[in-house]
Amino acid sequence: MGPGVDAVLSSERFPTDSEVVVIGGGIIGVATALSLVQRGIRTVLLEKGTVAAEQSSRNWGWCRRSGRDLRELPLINLSMQLWEKMNATLERETGFRRDGILYASRSEAQRERHQRWVDEAKQYDIHSQMVSNQQLRQHLPQLQGDFHGGLYTPLDGRAEPQKAAPAMALKALELGLNLQQHCAVRTIERTNGRVNAVCTEHGVIRCERVVVAGGAWSRLLLQGVDVTLPQLKVLSTVLRTRPIDYDPGVCASFGSVALRKRLDGGLTVASSATNTVDITADSLRFSPLFMPAFRVERKALKLRLGKRFSEELLHWRPGQADKRSIFEVVRVLDPLIDPVTVQRMRDSLATLLPPLAQLPVAQSWGGLIDTMPDAIPVISAVDKVQGLFLATGFSGHGFGIAPGAGQLMADLVLDSTPSVDATPFRLSRFTDGDPVRAQHWL
16 A cells, blocks of 8 residues: 555536546656646646546655756756745645765766766766765765765755645646546547547547547557557555654665655665566567666566566457446455565665664555666657657656656647757657666766
């Protein structure tokens, strides 16, 4: 079971038409809808479950520039500008705090890789720095183990995943958004190759443009309009503690485990060292495209063959307008976690920071990350279907980058000058001959 998320009430009136329909009430869909209504665009946001019930509330809560793919840096710069004033803009608490993010260098080779990233990132006005082993321990004086300094970005921050997307949705509602939760989209309807409506479980909504921001569900939604999206899912495990006195002062990652202070006084603890990948038919189908990324990340990935293979093979099908769909059968992706992974994170934290040996764990959960072959998102028009747009595949980076991604998606939908260059995020990059490149800096 996932963490508790701040509740948002749906709009009372079910809409029959709109200028734009956004599918997906995660933080990307909500940020897109917010940007649209801020510009006076009649917008409907549809969510088959509830706002932020899946990965948008289950992530680490980091808002980081540190170590990102260089192609994402202009977009995260925009996002951080928006995060800095987010509480004031929304007139609500999102939990955003500028505490800084610190990645410890576990080897000399990793330190050199961190240094290369710092050097490359300077061209994007990223104010990161390398710290020595002594400086690392000034930040974390109780840290044990052998390290080679670290990568530190003081202007990075954190926010609360269980609060941020709901706060954005509430502001969007005040500005005129029509939000429908427990309202699955079965099909996206077209006439002469152009979007003209969406068919939901509660009725048809006529529209001019549709944004698919369905996270791990986006591939299936696109499949329904004969568009291939090479997307897979990765299971990440997170835990939270009860309120404790310990405050690391920064968001810190040591590879085997990472932590940040929560607004409620507890810690959020996670790990980038172990993520589970369930083998599915799509894993086999897209394996050539994902192989470069797999080679880079293979030490951090645990392949698992289980019931998800048969479940997706037998039951995950695009919807039909007049029949109950898989989107209604599975309202929320709530994957089972491996208790061994949770214990491994606790053991690592106890070894690295002995004062946390008796960590008062309140809850642990899993979330399915929507990932792309090159680990950067798709924020793009869908060339094959006029009026259809896509914002998905954020590969575990979506929470921090969401405000900028929503603004960029709204730019593209409205054919406005893009806030940043959207070329790296085009869907056609997987078919236009460009080599798939997965950059690994952390």
